[in-house]
Amino acid sequence: MRRPTIRDVARTVGVSAQTVSRVINNHPDVAPDTLARVQQAIKDLGYAPDVLARSLISGRSHTIGIVAYGLEFYGPSRLLTGIEHQAAELGYSITLNLVHRPELAEVKHLLNMLKARRVDGVIWAIPEIGSNRKLAREISLDASLPMVFVNGDPTAVGATLIGIDNVAIGRIATQHLAAGGARKVGIVTGLADWWEAQQRVAGWRQALGDCGLSVEESLIVEGDWSAESGRQAAIDLLYRHPTLDAIFASNDQMALGVMFAAHKLGRRIPEDLSIVGVDNIPEAARFWPSLTSIRQRLREAGGRAVRALDALIGGPDRGSHDISAQTTLLQPELIVRASSR
Amino acid sequence: MRRPTIRDVARTVGVSAQTVSRVINNHPDVAPDTLARVQQAIKDLGYAPDVLARSLISGRSHTIGIVAYGLEFYGPSRLLTGIEHQAAELGYSITLNLVHRPELAEVKHLLNMLKARRVDGVIWAIPEIGSNRKLAREISLDASLPMVFVNGDPTAVGATLIGIDNVAIGRIATQHLAAGGARKVGIVTGLADWWEAQQRVAGWRQALGDCGLSVEESLIVEGDWSAESGRQAAIDLLYRHPTLDAIFASNDQMALGVMFAAHKLGRRIPEDLSIVGVDNIPEAARFWPSLTSIRQRLREAGGRAVRALDALIGGPDRGSHDISAQTTLLQPELIVRASSR
DNA sequence: CTGAAAGCGCTTACAG
DNA sequence: CTGAAAGCGCTTACAG
Numbered sequence: 001m002r003r004p005t006i007r008d009v010a011r012t013v014g015v016s017a018q019t020v021s022r023v024i025n026n027h028p029d030v031a032p033d034t035l036a037r038v039q040q041a042i043k044d045l046g047y048a049p050d051v052l053a054r055s056l057i058s059g060r061s062h063t064i065g066i067v068a069y070g071l072e073f074y075g076p077s078r079l080l081t082g083i084e085h086q087a088a089e090l091g092y093s094i095t096l097n098l099v100h101r102p103e104l105a106e107v108k109h110l111l112n113m114l115k116a117r118r119v120d121g122v123i124w125a126i127p128e129i130g131s132n133r134k135l136a137r138e139i140s141l142d143a144s145l146p147m148v149f150v151n152g153d154p155t156a157v158g159a160t161l162i163g164i165d166n167v168a169i170g171r172i173a174t175q176h177l178a179a180g181g182a183r184k185v186g187i188v189t190g191l192a193d194w195w196e197a198q199q200r201v202a203g204w205r206q207a208l209g210d211c212g213l214s215v216e217e218s219l220i221v222e223g224d225w226s227a228e229s230g231r232q233a234a235i236d237l238l239y240r241h242p243t244l245d246a247i248f249a250s251n252d253q254m255a256l257g258v259m260f261a262a263h264k265l266g267r268r269i270p271e272d273l274s275i276v277g278v279d280n281i282p283e284a285a286r287f288w289p290s291l292t293s294i295r296q297r298l299r300e301a302g303g304r305a306v307r308a309l310d311a312l313i314g315g316p317d318r319g320s321h322d323i324s325a326q327t328t329l330l331q332p333e334l335i336v337r338a339s340s341r
Numbered sequence: 342m343r344r345p346t347i348r349d350v351a352r353t354v355g356v357s358a359q360t361v362s363r364v365i366n367n368h369p370d371v372a373p374d375t376l377a378r379v380q381q382a383i384k385d386l387g388y389a390p391d392v393l394a395r396s397l398i399s400g401r402s403h404t405i406g407i408v409a410y411g412l413e414f415y416g417p418s419r420l421l422t423g424i425e426h427q428a429a430e431l432g433y434s435i436t437l438n439l440v441h442r443p444e445l446a447e448v449k450h451l452l453n454m455l456k457a458r459r460v461d462g463v464i465w466a467i468p469e470i471g472s473n474r475k476l477a478r479e480i481s482l483d484a485s486l487p488m489v490f491v492n493g494d495p496t497a498v499g500a501t502l503i504g505i506d507n508v509a510i511g512r513i514a515t516q517h518l519a520a521g522g523a524r525k526v527g528i529v530t531g532l533a534d535w536w537e538a539q540q541r542v543a544g545w546r547q548a549l550g551d552c553g554l555s556v557e558e559s560l561i562v563e564g565d566w567s568a569e570s571g572r573q574a575a576i577d578l579l580y581r582h583p584t585l586d587a588i589f590a591s592n593d594q595m596a597l598g599v600m601f602a603a604h605k606l607g608r609r610i611p612e613d614l615s616i617v618g619v620d621n622i623p624e625a626a627r628f629w630p631s632l633t634s635i636r637q638r639l640r641e642a643g644g645r646a647v648r649a650l651d652a653l654i655g656g657p658d659r660g661s662h663d664i665s666a667q668t669t670l671l672q673p674e675l676i677v678r679a680s681s682r
Numbered sequence: 683c684t685g686a687a688a689g690c691g692c693t694t695a696c697a698g
Numbered sequence: 699c700t701g702a703a704a705g706c707g708c709t710t711a712c713a714g
Contacts, residue, residue, distance in 0.1 A: 346706095346707055346708085347707065347708060347709095348707080348708095358707090358708080358709095359709085359710095362708070362709060362710095365708095366709085390707085390708075391706090391707050391708070393706090393707080393708090394706075394707035394708040394709090395707080395708060395709080396708095397706095397707085397708075397709095398707090398708055398709050398710080399708090399709075
């Protein structure tokens with residue numbers, strides 16, 4: 001009942017284990033007759049090489065470690081889907097590590113575990129909070145563990161990073177609102193310590209400046225990415241600025257909450273209040289009214305991250321290509337619907 | 342620059358590798374002085390045992406394989422989060438395999454890969470379509486690979502399964518609508534070949550019968566779980582049955598689409614049309630109007646699946662407990678909001 | 683309390 | 699074209 005080993009195959013055919021190994025690995029120089037008999041035996045016995053034993057000797061596990069966060073959100077889910085898809089295509093398995101609080105303490109422990117599992121590389125896809133990335137980067141360099149970051153500060157020295165241009169997200173959304181005639185544009189940000197949230201605010205500032213609109217700090221309210229926080233933020237904003245005619249919500253869930261508040265307060269969308277969200281989740285088209293949003297190419301970002309990591313790992317001819325750290329920023333795209341003028 | 346091995350530690354201290362192994366594994370019978378010196382050396386060198394080598398010899402990888410689907414949906418994401426959380430707690434790593442089309446062909450390939458990776462067990466969380474589960478079950482028995490199924494037909498012989506009572510979901514939703522005075526209750530189903538979708542329809546039928554309401558086949562429209570399909574289905578239903586006063590949508594996304602259609606057609610919610618969804622996604626509370634929905638305890642289902650698998654695998658004293666196949670059905674819960682009378 | 687030997691399942695030079 | 703030997707990093711009996 002034990003799984004058959006390479007030795008079992010060898011015994012069946014009457015050759016050495018070495019010969020079977022050659023067949024498995026498509027080495028040349030196997031007599032056609034031997035080849036056929038070995039292949040037959042492999043089929044008969046249902047033999048499959050033990051990946052663990054192979055990894056032990058080759059030093060490569062063909063596994064990549066994913067450190068991710070907040071799978072209950074749309075963005076991270078899409079990203080993971082993209083990662084898994086591309087990884088499977090390149091022959092990697094994925095070890096998933098979900099982080100609940102992206103804090104310092106866990107970083108070292110996480111990477112130690114991944115190293116002990118001999119992952120070939122790591123994709124670091126938790127938000128940049130405090131110096132957790134810096135630490136991860138240091139450890140990866142120390143251990144010469146290939147690592148690719150997803151999102152976060154692209155100016156971090158020496159790190160390979162695949163990201164979305166979050167400043168552009170804020171800018172595009174705000175420009176669109178201004179172009180539609182908005183004079184006073186509020187913003188509901190994501191959690192303030194998230195890099196992405198900060199960048200979107202920066203884009204909002206830029207665009208207001210460019211359009212000659214005033215930037216008041218009271219136009220900024222922090223949300224926590226949830227619909228409920230969007231609702232509360234909208235109530236705050238509209239109370240502070242009765243003449244507010246547009247709100248940029250940093251994700252679609254919060255935009256939903258903003259809409260809810262607007263309905264409740266009797267503001268017509270988009271006549272009285274224009275609203276733009278971020279993510280372009282599939283449901284956004286069926287919000288009432290349908291939501292103008294910004295599409296991020298998260299699946300593609302995930303796929304690119306894997307390809308970049310694969311290049312760092314070295315592929316078949318390991319180390320032959322010296323890939324220097326590089327940053328890729330994908331551009332977001334505006335999807336106009338009924339919630340904005 | 343190479344990772345230190347057990348031999349490096351041994352050499353540093355001046356003992357045998359065997360002694361170091363005893364320290365790592367907390368075996369008794371190590372002289373206190375030796376113990377201390379070995380532990381010091383382990384720290385100094387930053388030694389961590391190679392999980393691969395350990396697995397090779399122990400036959401246990403402390404890794405479980407997850408076969409999942411549709412991470413971009415809320416349900417599967419939550420489930421995976423629950424699985425990962427409990428797995429980490431029990432010391433398992435997770436290998437994630439996303440399936441794009443849950444069809445026959447991939448089953449064998451998938452399980453072969455997982456077996457080659459020497460996973461200790463598998464959680465099978467893709468929808469039951471056709472006989473994909475039967476095949477998976479057979480292979481797992483053949484290979485004596487512990488396997489736990491999530492959702493799907495609980496009457497399948499001999500399989501350990503953690504599920505949600507989907508018939509109850511349909512029944513609770515429909516009873517609630519009837520209790521609110523609905524006389525004609527339409528249903529927007531999920532994809533027809535999904536077990537969950539079928540069960541919810543069955544619950545809807547049961548409840549209509551119990552309440553003495555008529556079950557007409559034209560009250561059933563198939564959706565594909567998306568908001569857009571919900572919108573179209575609602576238009577169909579309201580066209581066929583102008584007197585329809587309630588719609589049960591098999592998930593919240595489709596419920597959102599139903600609401601969209603109702604707004605568009607000028608039906609007031611809930612005065613003219615009551616609506617109930619399923620999943621109770623966080624956004625449901627901020628749909629306009631806020632959506633009555635059915636909560637499934639998916640995170641808990643994930644956690645339970647891991648614990649059940651751990652029991653099958655055998656824990657520390659492997660095989661000492663003979664866990665016979667068993668089924669657990671979690672009960673759903675109605676969350677009443679403004680979309681239903 | 684401690685060590686020498688064998689082996690988990692495979693692959694990599696090295697002979698022939 | 700094929701095989702005997704050594705070894706990847708660890709653990710498991712077996713001696714002492």
